[in-house]
Amino acid sequence: xxxxxxxxxxVGTTNVKALLVTDHGDVLSVASRRxxxxxxxxxxxxxxxxxxxxxxxxxxxxxxxxxxAARVCALGVNxxxxxxxxxxxxxxxVGPAIQWNDSRxxxxxxxxxxxxxxxxxFRAATGSVPFSGATSVILxxxxxxxxxxxxxxxHVFWCKDWIRFCLCGEILSDYTDASxxxxxxxxxxxxxxxxxxxxxxxxxxxxPDLKESYECGxxxxxxxxxxxxxxxGLPIAVGALDIVGTAIGMGAQSEGDSxxxxxxxxxxxxxxxxxxxxxxxxxxxxxxxxxxxYIKVTASMAGGPSLDWxxxxxxxxxxxxxxxxxxxxxxxxxxxxxxxxxxxxHPYISEAGERAPFNNPGAKAQFFGLNxxxxxxxxxxxxxxxxxxxxxxxxxxxxxxxxxxxxxxRSGVWPQxxxxxxxxxxxxxxxxxxxxxxxxxxxxxxxxxxxxxxDIAGRFECSNQTYQPQSNAHWIYEAHFPFYRGIRExxxxxxxxxQRYQQKLRTEKQTNASEQVSFPLN
Numbered sequence: 001x002x003x004x005x006x007x008x009x010x011v012g013t014t015n016v017k018a019l020l021v022t023d024h025g026d027v028l029s030v031a032s033r034r035x036x037x038x039x040x041x042x043x044x045x046x047x048x049x050x051x052x053x054x055x056x057x058x059x060x061x062x063x064x065x066x067x068x069a070a071r072v073c074a075l076g077v078n079x080x081x082x083x084x085x086x087x088x089x090x091x092x093x094v095g096p097a098i099q100w101n102d103s104r105x106x107x108x109x110x111x112x113x114x115x116x117x118x119x120x121x122f123r124a125a126t127g128s129v130p131f132s133g134a135t136s137v138i139l140x141x142x143x144x145x146x147x148x149x150x151x152x153x154x155h156v157f158w159c160k161d162w163i164r165f166c167l168c169g170e171i172l173s174d175y176t177d178a179s180x181x182x183x184x185x186x187x188x189x190x191x192x193x194x195x196x197x198x199x200x201x202x203x204x205x206x207x208p209d210l211k212e213s214y215e216c217g218x219x220x221x222x223x224x225x226x227x228x229x230x231x232x233g234l235p236i237a238v239g240a241l242d243i244v245g246t247a248i249g250m251g252a253q254s255e256g257d258s259x260x261x262x263x264x265x266x267x268x269x270x271x272x273x274x275x276x277x278x279x280x281x282x283x284x285x286x287x288x289x290x291x292x293x294y295i296k297v298t299a300s301m302a303g304g305p306s307l308d309w310x311x312x313x314x315x316x317x318x319x320x321x322x323x324x325x326x327x328x329x330x331x332x333x334x335x336x337x338x339x340x341x342x343x344x345x346h347p348y349i350s351e352a353g354e355r356a357p358f359n360n361p362g363a364k365a366q367f368f369g370l371n372x373x374x375x376x377x378x379x380x381x382x383x384x385x386x387x388x389x390x391x392x393x394x395x396x397x398x399x400x401x402x403x404x405x406x407x408x409x410r411s412g413v414w415p416q417x418x419x420x421x422x423x424x425x426x427x428x429x430x431x432x433x434x435x436x437x438x439x440x441x442x443x444x445x446x447x448x449x450x451x452x453x454x455d456i457a458g459r460f461e462c463s464n465q466t467y468q469p470q471s472n473a474h475w476i477y478e479a480h481f482p483f484y485r486g487i488r489e490x491x492x493x494x495x496x497x498x499q500r501y502q503q504k505l506r507t508e509k510q511t512n513a514s515e516q517v518s519f520p521l522n
Contacts, residue, residue: 003073006447007063007230008249008440009056011079011159012242013099016052018059019436020067023444025460030433031062038096043103046096049085052159053166060228069229075167075220076237076443078245078435079160082180084138086206087155091171094152097159100133105141112137118197125184125191127275127285127294134181136195139203156206160239168218168236173208175287176241176295182207185275185285185294213240213289214445237446240289242435243269243297247403248289249438250429253457255293256400258424260391262408266303268394270296282356289442290453298356302347302390304407306365309349310383314376330412332377333384338420338476340378344368344484345386353495357394360492362499368487384414385477388421389484392477395422403463405429415465420473421481427463437462 005028008019017032033055038046064072082100087093098104112118112130122130130137135156142150157165158177165171175188184191195204211217217238225232240248247259247269259269275285275294283298311320311329322328346366348354353361367379387408395402402424408414409428419426437460444456 001068001070003071003447005067005071005073006440006443007060007072007075008436008438008443009060009075009077009160009163009239010242010245010436010439011052011056011077011163012435013080013101016055016059017433017436018056018063019433019440020063020072021437021440021444021460023073023448023459025437025462027433027437027462029063029066030436031059033059041104043106045099045102047099049093049097049162052097053163056163056166057224057228060230064229070231072230072234074235074237074443074447075230076439076441076446077160077164077167077239078242078439078442079158079163079177079239081158081177081241081243082133082135083159084135084142084156085158085162086153087171088152089154091155091165093162094149097162098138102138103132105132105134105137108132108141108144109134109137112198121194121197122181123281124277125186125194126179126181127185127277128181129284130181136181136198136200136203139200140198143200153203153206155208156203157208158241160241161208164217164236164239167220167224169221170218171208172211172217172238174213174238174240174289175210176213176244176289178207178210179285179287180241183287185277185287188287188292211238213238213244214442216446235443235446237439237442239439239442241286243267244286244289244295245438245442246405246435247271247295247438248441249434249436249460250403250405251401251427251457251461251463252403253290253453254400256398257403258395258398258400259403259405260395260418261406262303262387262391262404262414263406264303264305266300266387266391266394266408268298268300268391270298270395270398271400272296272398282359298394300356300390300394301350301352301354302387306345306347306349306383306387309365310380314380326412329380333381333413336377336381338473339385339480340381341371341374342369342480343374343378343382344389344480344487345379345382346484346488347383347386347390348488353499357390358488358492360495362495363488363491364495364498368483384411384417385421386484388414388418388477389481391418392422392481393485399424402426403429405434409464415467416470419467419469421477423469423474423478425469426467428465428467429463 010017020029084098109130220234348363349365353363
């Protein structure tokens with residue numbers, strides 16, 4: 001029997017998905033199940049670990065329903081990161097998994113962030129900053145508030161590791177998941193000194209052995225084989241953190257490749273050989289899954305809502321209700337030159353301001369350069385361009401390919417504007433299957449170690465379209481980017497002072513018209 005199929009399993013926060021792929025990258029089937037929200041206490045986000053594995057088995061059964069399962073040669077598992085997935089001495093869950101978006105440890109994260117020695121040590125070791133969903137932060141919270149549960153813990157790993165443990169019985173993890181808040185990036189080993197400084201030194205003994213994401217992490221147990229219909233002894237790749245798996249599934253491999261997910265927010269992931277662990281950086285760094293590289297994660301708030309706001313504000317109700325609204329917008333925007341009328345838009349429309357590539361909760365959206373010749377179409381194009389400038393601001397001068405997914409990738413104009421602005425070729429992808437395809441990539445490498453990463457990437461190439469930068473447009477964007485960035489740098493202090501003043505007005509619930517407010521530029 002020819003063994004020419006691989007399975008990729010994506011264990012996300014909201015969905016579990018299985019992808020059946022040929023070893024040449026052709027997708028044969030997709031199966032998914034929705035994960036129920038489990039919030040017993042406001043601010044808590046948990047999931048039943050046993051129920052999650054059951055849903056994984058269901059999608060595996062569905063994915064292989066129309067093929068001979070004996071053709072499957074390997075399985076890979078990627079999953080959501082961070083949170084706390086803990087087992088006791090009998091290798092049973094100590095309770096529901098605490099997910100990455102849980103906020104119970106908010107106060108612990110705030111205390112660590114306000115403690116300069118701890119913040120500096122945390123950043124220097126892990127390349128990130130404390131947040132409530134980080135594994136190390138939750139462990140510290142658990143020790144302080146639920147000591148009885150904490151004392152039961154004997155094994156700590158992550159979502160995909162739990163599923164793989166259920167499949168093959170091996171407790172392992174990989175460098176990508178480990179590197180979020182528990183690994184010393186410089187040593188590529190557990191951050192034992194940091195754990196001691198955080199008061200959770202014993203927890204370092206609960207962390208698992210590490211392997212590469214594409215290595216074999218075990219073999220399918222007979223009882224799971226009987227349950228799923230897959231062959232017993234099937235090799236299972238270790239797998240990776242979901243954001244890294246998504247980047248792999250979209251084809252990111254080389255230094256400088258950037259994976260951009262343009263949706264409600266705009267997450268930029270760039271492959272790099274250096275991890276910036278100095279204070280003040282707004283990017284996080286995790287280990288990459290291929291070679292001793294890292295992935296720089298810059299999660300901007302500047303995404304689709306700016307365009308939603310512009311359409312709602314600038315276009316008439318009749319225009320907004322048109323069945324060909326976006327086709328009309330595409331035509332009008334394409335007909336305009338780059339930066340029409342010199343208008344620059346800063347896309348900081350979120351009420352939370354901006355968090356990357358700079359952090360200012362008071363940052364505001366604005367049009368710069370308006371004049372009486374400007375019309376709504378010029379302003380609308382400036383919004384598309386403002387988000388493209390923000391992406392350029394996030395990825396910096398690294399040169400590679402820009403791999404674009406999310407709602408913005410389906411736009412008729414945005415990918416070309418981003419290519420012209422950054423000067424990089426833009427390849428568009430269907431984000432929905434990228435993480436599962438990354439898991440299938442690892443499965444293929446696990447089953448065929450003789451193949452190079454480049455060979456497998458060539459087989460798995462799945463971009464929808466490629467947009468090359470146009471030199472006659474790129475030079476105009478290149479000339480305007482210093483204005484875009486310079487203006488937001490000049491306004492940093494004004495935004496902060498404006499935010500303080502607005503907070504004061506809200507607190508007092510009245511405006512004192514005679515009060516003089518100073519907004520110094522320096």
